[in-house]
Amino acid sequence: MKISEVKEIDIVTFLRRLGYHPVRINSSYALFHAPYRVDNHPSLRVNRNHNKWLDYATGQRGDIIDLGKLLFQCDNITDVMRKITNERPIISLSSRPAKDISGNQKTFSNIRVQELTNKKLLSYLDSRGIDLSIGTRFCEEIYYSLKSKRYFALAFKNISGGYEIRNPYFKGAISPKDISIITTGISNPYCMVFEGFMDFLSYKTLHLKADFSFFSETVDYLILNSTSNLNRALSFIKKYELVACCLDNDEAGRKAVDLIASEHNGVHDMSEVYQDFKDLNDFIRNRPMLKSTER
Numbered sequence: 001m002k003i004s005e006v007k008e009i010d011i012v013t014f015l016r017r018l019g020y021h022p023v024r025i026n027s028s029y030a031l032f033h034a035p036y037r038v039d040n041h042p043s044l045r046v047n048r049n050h051n052k053w054l055d056y057a058t059g060q061r062g063d064i065i066d067l068g069k070l071l072f073q074c075d076n077i078t079d080v081m082r083k084i085t086n087e088r089p090i091i092s093l094s095s096r097p098a099k100d101i102s103g104n105q106k107t108f109s110n111i112r113v114q115e116l117t118n119k120k121l122l123s124y125l126d127s128r129g130i131d132l133s134i135g136t137r138f139c140e141e142i143y144y145s146l147k148s149k150r151y152f153a154l155a156f157k158n159i160s161g162g163y164e165i166r167n168p169y170f171k172g173a174i175s176p177k178d179i180s181i182i183t184t185g186i187s188n189p190y191c192m193v194f195e196g197f198m199d200f201l202s203y204k205t206l207h208l209k210a211d212f213s214f215f216s217e218t219v220d221y222l223i224l225n226s227t228s229n230l231n232r233a234l235s236f237i238k239k240y241e242l243v244a245c246c247l248d249n250d251e252a253g254r255k256a257v258d259l260i261a262s263e264h265n266g267v268h269d270m271s272e273v274y275q276d277f278k279d280l281n282d283f284i285r286n287r288p289m290l291k292s293t294e295r
Contacts, residue, residue: 003077006064006085007064009064009084011046011052012025012030012046012048018035019250020032020035024042027048028047029045029046030046031045032046034058036071036073036171038166038168038169038170039057039171043057057169058170068084073226073228074228108144108145109146110143111142112142114140115140117141118141122136124166124168127168128201128281129205129284130284131204131208134201134204134208138182138200138201139154139155139201141153141155142155142163142165144165151167154166156225158178158225159178159180160176162176162177164196166198173225178225179225179232179236181223181236182223183221184220189240189242190220190240191220191244192220192222192246193237193243193245193246194223194246194247195223195226195246195253195279196225196279197225199223199246199279199280201281202280203246203280205284206284224256230256230259234264237260242266242268243264244270245268245270246271248279249278250278253279
């Protein structure tokens with residue numbers, strides 16, 4: 001399809017096809033939770049008359065291709081167009097490591113990473129149900145400039161030296177985008193796969209507080225940091241005899257498990273453990289006895 005034809009694709013229909021539904025809609029606009037970041041208060045407004053969108057919280061705006069760049073964490077317009085028009089856009093993403101969600105590697109500047117001690121970030125972890133001893137073990141805090149303003153966030157490192165970054169108002173990544181792998185340092189046959197690092201931290205919290213474990217103490221962990229990294233992750237997963245998938249309870253999560261299972265015989269879908277919840281973090285946040293206490 002030509003660029004002009006892709007831009008005519010209805011954004012509301014496109015988002016619904018990916019599983020994102022408006023919290024408010026009428027003939028002139030639709031309001032969504034921004035699907036490419038943590039958005040507790042729906043901020044993505046789609047103008048249905050002009051088929052354009054605006055994120056009130058970040059100031060980002062554009063057409064469906066601009067939105068696709070954020071969703072698929074990809075700057076190549078040809079790839080973005082293909083993924084927008086593909087019937088299975090989440091699973092068919094390229095294995096090429098993606099850039100940060102801003103689509104501009106120069107967006108983040110004055111980056112400084114240090115030990116996690118910031119009380120506001122510790123409080124954020126606590127609100128997500130994460131035990132603070134787990135959070136401070138696996139996360140750092142990062143300070144960065146964005147559009148001439150200074151921010152701070154949780155930082156979770158990937159194998160290429162990039163970071164997933166989170167705070168209560170922002171979900172993003174600093175290039176290079178890649179998977180994260182945490183190993184025991186010895187060869188073992190078990191691996192657990194998580195979609196995001198909050199789910200990994202949730203599992204470690206469960207393991208600590210509820211003696212909750214799928215496998216042995218020697219299990220390795222692979223965090224996708226985005227389903228767009230799934231194809232890249234497959235080459236690492238192949239070496240394990242048994243793989244437990246703790247992915248989201250949604251269509252994208254199920255398709256990801258199916259894709260992994262099509263490449264590996266020893267795959268177990270563990271989502272039934274938290275079948276009534278969106279993901280593992282949602283599961284622990286709804287179990288008050290597991291919630292951490294800020295220190």
